Amino acid sequence: MTTTEHATAAGSGASATETFRSKARGEGHVDHARVAAVATDALTALHDVIRKHDLTYDEYDALKAWVIRVGEDGEWPLFLDVFVEHVVEEVNSAHRRGATGTIEGPYYVPGAPESTGETTLAMRPDEAGTPFLFQGTVSDLDGNPLADACVDIWHADDAGYYSQFAPGIPEWNLRGRVHTASDGTYRIHTVRPAPYQIPNDGATGALIDAAGWHSWRPAHIHVKVSAPGKELITSQLYFDGGQYVDDDIAQAVKPELMLYPEPATSGEGEQVTYDFALDPA
Ligand code: MBD
Ligand code: FE
Helix, strand or coil: CCHHHHCCHHHHHHHHHHHHHHHCCCCCCCCHHHHHHHHHHHHHHHHHHHHHCCCCHHHHHHHHHHHHHHHHCCCHHHHHHHHCHHHHHHHHCCCCCCCCCCCCCCCCCCCCCEEECCEECCCCCCCCCCEEEEEEEEEECCCCECCCCEEEEEECCCCCCCECCECCCCCCCCEEEEECCCCCEEEEEEECCCCEECCCCCHHHHHHHHHCCCCEECCEEEEEEECCCECCEEEEEEECCCCCCCCCCCCCCCHHHEECCEECCCCCCEEEECCEEECEC
């Protein structure tokens, strides 16, 4: 059985929902004034859309049915991270002076296998795809290398599937927490990921089809880079010239996030160097 035959929106959605619940940022004190301000503006924006487009009752019912289905398919994490998160990231990263970040998306799982120094990510013996060496240095804003910084990396396989969100892939495939060596460098051997397609059998795919949009994200490598006393950065790196880099459905590509791979000096596959400067916490 191949992943392709059995990956379903409901399957990846259920995993994404469960993962989100286990890692969600706190549900602390309720600031009533803030809730009222944000909820009022959000609802007013929706009311304005209804007036602008003279929404019919048929369309209102279609909206209700669709919203119900997003929940049934477990696709709220996917839908929100594809269409909303990029603006949340924008307003929360304006203060940064170091490495550029972008959205996290729905497929990060804490607790990947840890290693230090040169590492080959967990992968299947016959893992498909171009061998890819991802390497660089983690430093502070003054360029001082940071030993024992952590590069927590996760990405899709050569068919565009993520472990733990598609069936038949080993649990930590293409995921790892790689700590920098004493000179602040990391060297990660992996394979190039493929572009990611939003599942077309779920509610998010149904909206994309109905609107006539395309359903793709460019190939990307996710990272969370951290070190003691530094602000964690969540980012994604993309491949220069890759399909959909100019037309990401999640609007999460930035020029600073482009990788320019070269043929590997080992003769096998490709390599690229990408450095991260971390802001103080
Ligand atoms: C992904 O792989 C992703 O990174 C985002 C942001 C949304 C959906 C799928
Ligand atoms: Fe992704």
